[in-house]
Amino acid sequence: MILGVLKEASTENRVSLVPAIVQQLVQSKVTVWVEKGAGSNAWLPDEAYEQAGAVIQNRETILQQATVLLCIQPLSEQESGNLNPSTVLLGVYQPLFQTAKMKQWAQRQLTVFSLDNIPRTTRAQSMDVLSSQANIAGYKAILLAANSYSRYFPMFMTAAGSIAPAKVLILGAGVAGLQAIATARRLGAVVEVFDTRPAVKEEVMSLGAKFVDVEGAADASSAGGYAVEQTADYQAKQAAAIGEAAKKADIIITTAQIPGKKAPILITREMMDMMKPGSLIVDIAAATGGNTDISKDQQTVTYKGVTVIGDSNLPSKMPADASKLYAKNVLNFLQLIIDKEGQLSLNFEDDIVQGACIAKGGQIVNERLLQAITAAV
Template identity: 45%
Template structure:
């Protein structure tokens, strides 16, 4: 049985999430600065930074262990750098979402937060109310929102948008999602081709060319009438599938908003700029933030 000799917390590590250093001290931790990198086991939310001015992989002690939301398929170059230091890596995002692993499933809680925050970010950019109103100044139509992907993040977005008064439609390749979407008061969209995209782990799989062609036609028609489109589609171990083309973007009305929640994995939207809010020449706002849970740090830390 191994015992932990010392727990080190980087100075101000929890400050933005509402946890000051004194809280960690009372729990028995030691507050340090750069010494935190000398630990045998390092817990870090994001992958190590590897940029022109800084390379955090060089800070780790040789033979140490890193536990992080690493996304190995998108960070093969960083894995090679860790291999050179003979390190062990536990990628939190690779833990299977099954019953016996539920206590380790931080992906679901973060996806829940991300779906909520995606709608809030869209509302911040969108120039109208979500809910319809009849006022002395005139009638205000309700906002129409399309959510592509009805996993944890998508359902969170659906629920948030519905509570804010929007008309919500959702699409998913998994047949089981239909009941969940409709139970939240949203309309579930389907294509004529019958094909189920479910996998054992609950993720979506790649669909047939015929199905993809049909869903692309559906998305184009919806982009013409929807004010906000939120995409959440991811395939484990592969780049995010491209679902929203330039043609679809150009079909939307000026002032419309697209939130690409898959931006960190390459994006579902053709014009997404990861980490940024991009406005097209036609006035379409494309939100490609890669840190939605970090934008609600107190909630993320709690869950």
């Protein structure tokens, strides 16, 4: 079996495997081909991969001959159209938002695994790319905010006067939100947090932040660790509470996303009308529509003195550590589909393998994606 590691597009600095993981795979009898320069943006030279036992190969050869192709972001339509039908693709493809592409790949007989679709169970934690990368996103979001904000984060008492600490509002206390809380607190900010899940209140408070309760949230306990849509009554209560908190906030970090649906608007223009001039919003959910009315992914926009930074790929801005964590997730998943002889062995009786599989045998096979397709008809 040949495992091919591709260089990502110019907007993505991470790489699917790091040399330490390549070495483990080679020791497990897997042949690893790495595209020339694949790790360069993550400070991983070709020589490091060669020392780990990989073969540095050109892109065309890898695309045509690799059994399994590792690419974090989806391939172009032209490249995916030229792949052998037996090829296995493995990456983070947002299948619930890339429905047309998933259908095309299925029609081309490709076998597709998307690691962002792995069941969020205890056994799958070591393969949970959403969590490993969200942790980085939450950390980087605060650092980006601190760097872009025109004032201090911590309180300062000087002979020239006192500076009050920054007030940070974080919407969503998932992995990204919790890391954002911890990082903002380390920098000395005062932090308030909203989340639709009352169960996270204890975690929020343990990090030194204030949890703002809004009664009447829909039960998310059966959603497999994902957020769920809320009732109109709850959304109205939530909007009122967030609006009041936004007035006082210097910085807002928004992280709220619902799988397969547009990100909920949590900060409206009306709320931004009431925010302080010079305040800042970092929207991690920008790729799925954003949590504000004006968010645009990979862009910074200004509305009446409020700066909105949209960036859903913050892990790419810390490519060395992000690649290291992602590669470990990939290795743990590969161990489920590679046998002791280093050969591909797809066991669809395994709930993790089945859950991550989007397409095989010319068909879309993922239940969540099929439900989304049916609902859209």
